[in-house]
Amino acid sequence: MSASLLGKASDKGLLSFGVHDLRDWTYDRHRTVDDTPYGGGPGMVMKPSPWGEALDDVLTPSARLVVPTPSGRPFTQAVAAEMAAGDHLVFACGRYEGIDSRVMRHYAPLVRVDEVSIGDYVLAGGEVAVLVMIEAISRLVPGVLGNFESVTDDSFAPGRMETLVEGPVFTKPRDWRGQAVPDVLMSGHHGRIARWRRDEAFRRTAALRPDLLARLDPAGLDKHDRKLLESLDLAVDPGRVAK
Numbered sequence: 001m002s003a004s005l006l007g008k009a010s011d012k013g014l015l016s017f018g019v020h021d022l023r024d025w026t027y028d029r030h031r032t033v034d035d036t037p038y039g040g041g042p043g044m045v046m047k048p049s050p051w052g053e054a055l056d057d058v059l060t061p062s063a064r065l066v067v068p069t070p071s072g073r074p075f076t077q078a079v080a081a082e083m084a085a086g087d088h089l090v091f092a093c094g095r096y097e098g099i100d101s102r103v104m105r106h107y108a109p110l111v112r113v114d115e116v117s118i119g120d121y122v123l124a125g126g127e128v129a130v131l132v133m134i135e136a137i138s139r140l141v142p143g144v145l146g147n148f149e150s151v152t153d154d155s156f157a158p159g160r161m162e163t164l165v166e167g168p169v170f171t172k173p174r175d176w177r178g179q180a181v182p183d184v185l186m187s188g189h190h191g192r193i194a195r196w197r198r199d200e201a202f203r204r205t206a207a208l209r210p211d212l213l214a215r216l217d218p219a220g221l222d223k224h225d226r227k228l229l230e231s232l233d234l235a236v237d238p239g240r241v242a243k
């Protein structure tokens with residue numbers, strides 16, 4: 001968090017970060033944070049008491065509590081944007097099999113509590129997921145990116161008519177190891193370039209993210225879009241693409 005984009009944002013005073021060691025809120029010789037799960041089963045669960053002591057100290061009335069877990073609601077660009085609007089985020093990183101569920105319930109009446117997942121895989125703990133979220137959230141804070149256009153132009157940026165993944169991008173040289181940049185990008189025809197990029201975005205989305213295509217708003221499709229979608233090998237019926 002002291003490197004690159006986040007480090008610069010923090011140097012500029014746009015954001016600040018703090019990190020805490022949960023064991024600072026343990027009072028036994030072994031600084032115990034885990035115990036065996038009620039009901040049996042493998043692994044260990046994080047004890048509620050150190051979390052309660054820590055969060056009582058760290059949370060503020062305007063804070064939001066964010067808990068990374070594979071069983072959380074999906075962390076999306078829209079969630080990142082919503083979190084970027086907040087003034088204080090507290091991330092509670094679990095280890096082992098996770099945090100005693102009563103901790104999240106205890107704080108829910110006091111602050112906004114979100115259990116979130118950054119994807120369907122299991123990490124060794126929440127820390128890396130939190131770094132991912134911090135980066136996604138921080139770049140949406142005004143001034144952090146420097147280039148406002150890069151935020152609004154994002155394929156996942158909320159408020160866009162359609163949500164497609166971006167097509168391929170190219171830079172100099174025009175020819176590289178036997179591959180030329182597509183002619184249309186060298187043509188200077190801005191309308192044709194925009195259309196080509198949109199077609200490529202549809203093709204790539206159909207191939208790799210049929211889930212996104214299935215959620216497309218039909219109001220955002222013109223005749224050309226519909227024809228292109230019909231030509232694609234879709235897992236879903238093109239007539240239903242926009243549900």
Ligand code: JAH
Pocket residue numbers: 068069070093094095096097098116117118119120121122123124125126129
């Ligand atoms: C693993 C606590 N969605 C990614 C993700 C987030 C958190 C965890 N795993 C994956 C995790 C062990 C303990 C959290």
